[in-house]
Amino acid sequence: MTATSEPRLKITYATLRNDNEQLHAQYDAGLAVARAELGGTHGLFINGEWRPAPKTFEKRSPIDGSLVGIFASGNKKDVQDAVAAARAASPGWARTAWLERVAIMRRMADLISERQMELAALMAIEVGKNRLEALGDVEESADLIRYYCDQVVANDGFDRPMGNLGDPTVHTRSVLKPHGVWAIISPFNFPMALSGGPSGGALVAGNAVVYKPSSDAPMCGVKLAEIADLAGLPRGVFNMVSGPGATVGQELQENEGIDGMLFTGSYEIGFNHVFKEFSRVFPKPVIVEMGGKNPAIVSARADLEEAAEGVMRSAFGYGGQKCSACSRVYVQAPVYDAFLEALIAKTQAIAVGDPTDKKNWLGPLVNAKAKAKYEAAIAEVTRDGRIVTGGKLLEGQGTDLYVAPTVVADLPADHHIWRDELFVPLVAVAKVDSLDEAFERANDTIYGLTAGFFSDDHEEVERFKEVSQAGVIYINRRAGATTGAWPGIQPFGGWKGSGTTGKASGGLYYVQQFMREQSQTLVD
Ligand code: NAD
Numbered sequence: 001m002t003a004t005s006e007p008r009l010k011i012t013y014a015t016l017r018n019d020n021e022q023l024h025a026q027y028d029a030g031l032a033v034a035r036a037e038l039g040g041t042h043g044l045f046i047n048g049e050w051r052p053a054p055k056t057f058e059k060r061s062p063i064d065g066s067l068v069g070i071f072a073s074g075n076k077k078d079v080q081d082a083v084a085a086a087r088a089a090s091p092g093w094a095r096t097a098w099l100e101r102v103a104i105m106r107r108m109a110d111l112i113s114e115r116q117m118e119l120a121a122l123m124a125i126e127v128g129k130n131r132l133e134a135l136g137d138v139e140e141s142a143d144l145i146r147y148y149c150d151q152v153v154a155n156d157g158f159d160r161p162m163g164n165l166g167d168p169t170v171h172t173r174s175v176l177k178p179h180g181v182w183a184i185i186s187p188f189n190f191p192m193a194l195s196g197g198p199s200g201g202a203l204v205a206g207n208a209v210v211y212k213p214s215s216d217a218p219m220c221g222v223k224l225a226e227i228a229d230l231a232g233l234p235r236g237v238f239n240m241v242s243g244p245g246a247t248v249g250q251e252l253q254e255n256e257g258i259d260g261m262l263f264t265g266s267y268e269i270g271f272n273h274v275f276k277e278f279s280r281v282f283p284k285p286v287i288v289e290m291g292g293k294n295p296a297i298v299s300a301r302a303d304l305e306e307a308a309e310g311v312m313r314s315a316f317g318y319g320g321q322k323c324s325a326c327s328r329v330y331v332q333a334p335v336y337d338a339f340l341e342a343l344i345a346k347t348q349a350i351a352v353g354d355p356t357d358k359k360n361w362l363g364p365l366v367n368a369k370a371k372a373k374y375e376a377a378i379a380e381v382t383r384d385g386r387i388v389t390g391g392k393l394l395e396g397q398g399t400d401l402y403v404a405p406t407v408v409a410d411l412p413a414d415h416h417i418w419r420d421e422l423f424v425p426l427v428a429v430a431k432v433d434s435l436d437e438a439f440e441r442a443n444d445t446i447y448g449l450t451a452g453f454f455s456d457d458h459e460e461v462e463r464f465k466e467v468s469q470a471g472v473i474y475i476n477r478r479a480g481a482t483t484g485a486w487p488g489i490q491p492f493g494g495w496k497g498s499g500t501t502g503k504a505s506g507g508l509y510y511v512q513q514f515m516r517e518q519s520q521t522l523v524d
Contacts, residue, residue, distance in 0.1 A: 011116070011132075011139040013484035018132060024358050027131050030117025031356055034125060037118075041070040042218070044078055044242065045225035047085035048235030053078060053243075059218055062128040062364040063354050064398030071218040074243035079210065079251040082239035086181040086208035087257050089236030094178045094206040096234075098157035102149045105204045108231035109145040112138060112196060119192060119223055121356065126219045127188055128363035128401075130355040133318050140487060141196030141224075147487040148201045148511040158515060169524040176515035178206030179259040179285065183252040185245075185274070187265040188366055189321050191217030194289075195224050197487075197505055198262045203238065205514035210239045210258070212249055214265075216366050218242045245269065253278055260285040260514065267291045267421070267446070267497050275500060287513055288500045289493065291421040292323045292449030295442035296481040297464065298339050299435060299455035300332040303476070307454035308342035310474075310481035314452065315427035316350060316405040317483055319365055323498070324450040324472070326482040328418055329429045330438035336431040340409065343429070344389050347405050352394055364401035365424065374403050374424040377417065381426075385411035390425070419445050435460060443469040448495030450474070452481030471495045471504060 043050040053072030061068055072078075093101070112119065120134035129137065152158065158176035182202040186195040191214060199209050213221025225240035241248050252258060253274055261284070263274045270288040278286045296314070298307045314326035331339045355363030365371050371393075378391045390406030405425040411417055417428055418441070432438045442451060451470035455461055461475055471493045472485055485492035491507025493499045503509040 011135050012486045012489075013133070013136040013140075013480070018358065023135075024131070026117050027121065027135070027358075031121040033118040034121035037122065038125065039067050039069060042072060042222045044072045044074050044082070045222075045229070045238075045240040046078065046082045047239065048229065051078075057215065059126065059216070061125045062366055062399055062401045063125060063356065066125075068126050068219050069222075071222070071242050074241040074248045076247060076251040078241050078243070079248055079255060082210045082241050083181060083255050083257040085236035086210050086239055089234055090178070090180045090208040093208055093234060093237045094180075096206070098152055098206070101204055101206060102152055104232050105145055105149050105200055108200070108227055108233070109142040109149070111227045111231055112142040112145075112192070115227070116142075119220070122219050122223065123191055123217070124356050124363070127191060127217050127366050128355055129318055130361055130363055131358055137190050138192050140190070141192040141200075143487040144193060144197030144506055145200030145204070147506055148204050150488075151508070151511045152204055158512065162519070170521060171524075172519060172521040175518045175520055176205075176512060177518055178515055180207060181258055182207045182209050182260040182262060182514060183258045184209055184211040185249055185252060185261070185263045185265065186211070186213050186217075186221075188214035188216035189318065189323070191220035192224065194264045195220060198264065199224070199228075199238065201505075201511045202260070202262065202514045203233070205511055207260070207514055208237045208239075210241060210252060212252060213240065213242055215242070215244060256281070260287075262287045262289075264289040271497065285513065286500065289505070290323070290498050291423075291447060292325070292494065292498050293328065293419060293421050293445045293447045294324055294326050294450045294452070294470070294482040295328045295330060296326045296452035296454070297435070297438045297442055298329060298331040298335065299453070299457065299460050300334045301457045301460065302335065302454035303456065304335055304339050304342055306476060306478045307481070308339060308346050309478045310452060310454065311343055311427065312346040312350075313479065314481040314483040316347065316362060316425045317480065319362060319403075319405075320425040320427070321366060321370065321423050322483055323494075324483040324485070324492075325423070326452060327422065327427055328442070329427060330432045330441055331429060332435065332438070333431050333433055340388065340407070340429060343407055347389050347407055350405050352402055352404070354398060362405060362425070364397065364399055365403060367401070370424060371401050371403065373422055374426065377422050377424060377426055378406065380417065381408045381411065384415055385409060385428070388429070413441070421447065435463070439464065439467045443467070446497035449498035450482040452477060454481070469495055471499060471502070
């Protein structure tokens with residue numbers, strides 16, 4: 001179902017403009033479709049069928065508290081059934097010619113794009129993203145799937161001839177084969193991109209999938225399952241089990257029928273639970289993508305307007321609730337005051353309110369837990385540093401989850417706010433005496449996801465590229481100091497405590513991770 005018959009617009013995070021009236025008209029039509037879908041009851045998708053669950057949970061919109069829907073709260077038995085279905089389906093899917101798998105997955109990507117406006121509006125209502133951020137998330141999921149399809153094609157299905165040391169009777173091939181069944185566990189903040197993307201990678205590689213959406217974004221999970229079904233994935237190849245991390249997530253971690261795990265979420269759960277506990281009998285592949293504490297560094301030789309715009313967009317886009325959000329800024333002393341002034345002006349100009357309304361750039365926090373984190377951080381900063389702007393709850397909105405984007409200064413260098421991911425719209429700014437000090441402080445964290453640098457000096461830029469300990473770095477990027485990667489343009493993955501494999505999503509080495517190599521030698 002398309003929201004309008006007009007041609008689709010090409011959407012990325014960095015290139016869309018909010019003054020595009022055609023886009024807004026299409027979004028409004030999608031919003032009407034989305035609103036008509038609210039309030040329903042949704043089941044689990046197991047073995048090609050929708051199944052009701054005895055236990056359910058309500059999901060309400062952070063925008064105005066309205067009911068998004070009633071969703072199935074899966075239990076261990078549901079996960080076991082989904083794993084059994086996936087195991088039964090996986091040999092057939094693995095045998096399916098890779099070109100056919102690619103065709104089905106491309107259909108899935110196209111179905112997502114066809115419904116981009118409806119899906120973006122549903123996402124906005126479900127998790128509070130603004131129009132362009134939600135559209136970007138939806139299109140990113142489709143483009144991630146397309147990119148993995150392209151990679152399989154570019155590599156001839158990863159079935160390649162090897163050498164024979166001049167002996168024509170020996171024929172060896174390197175073949176990448178799927179593992180079998182992958183679990184995909186997703187966070188709330190990119191509910192389409194970080195569900196469709198990893199699932200797409202696992203599926204096009206020939207695996208069956210059991211997918212668990214975040215309980216803050218179950219509607220996106222339901223929609224992805226609907227689309228997988230419509231795309232023609234055989235029964236049991238894609239299964240969706242919504243429900244709590246402590247039951248559904250835990251069972252996925254423990255179930256011996258799962259051959260590989262891709263988890264995206266917090267360091268606390270990703271590293272301390274999933275990474276450490278997934279393999280029990282023998283080592284199994286586990287890809288864990290986690291949080292960030294992403295720095296931007298502003299040199300005395302930066303374009304300060306560009307730097308302030310890039311930092312503002314990355315610190316406050318989707319309320320700082322992105323793994324790539326900029327939460328720390330180190331500014332060289334001579335330009336500190338001017339930079340701070342520019343950042344304050346841009347922060348105070350942010351329009352906060354219902355994010356489905358085109359005039360608003362920033363919506364509510366996702367839930368009460370995030371609001372409690374914001375309030376705790378504000379109390380700490382008031383005590384230990386200085387709130388430069390923001391630092392308060394915003395009254396008169398649809399719920400009590402709207403907060404002011406906040407810039408803080410004068411925090412001691414050893415304060416935990418420089419190191420711990422908060423995931424709220426709060427950015428801390430520090431004055432530094434040298435770039436070396438800035439680089440050192442930027443790297444002084446367990447995380448290593450993204451980092452930004454602003455300078456017009458070539459040597460400084462080269463130095464930043466050399467020393468930065470982050471998987472994704474941006475230099476002089478007005479569209480976002482640390483955020484806004486796109487498949488096939490900026491591979492996206494974390495180093496250190498931000499990710500386990502050093503291979504980035506939307507990049508050249510990603511889809512291979514869902515396969516294992518078999519060397520096949522045949523002698524005549
Ligand atoms: P979260 O860790 O709270 O939850 C992520 C998922 O894990 C959810 O589906 C949750 O239900 C599930 N889960 C909870 N307990 C579990 C358990 N014991 N076993 C298995 N699964 C369990 O994260 P969140 O709040 O949804 O998302 C925000 C976090 O995700 C932030 O830390 C953010 O930086 C990170 N993130 C990282 C990336 C990346 O690419 N590196 C991208 C987006 C978000």
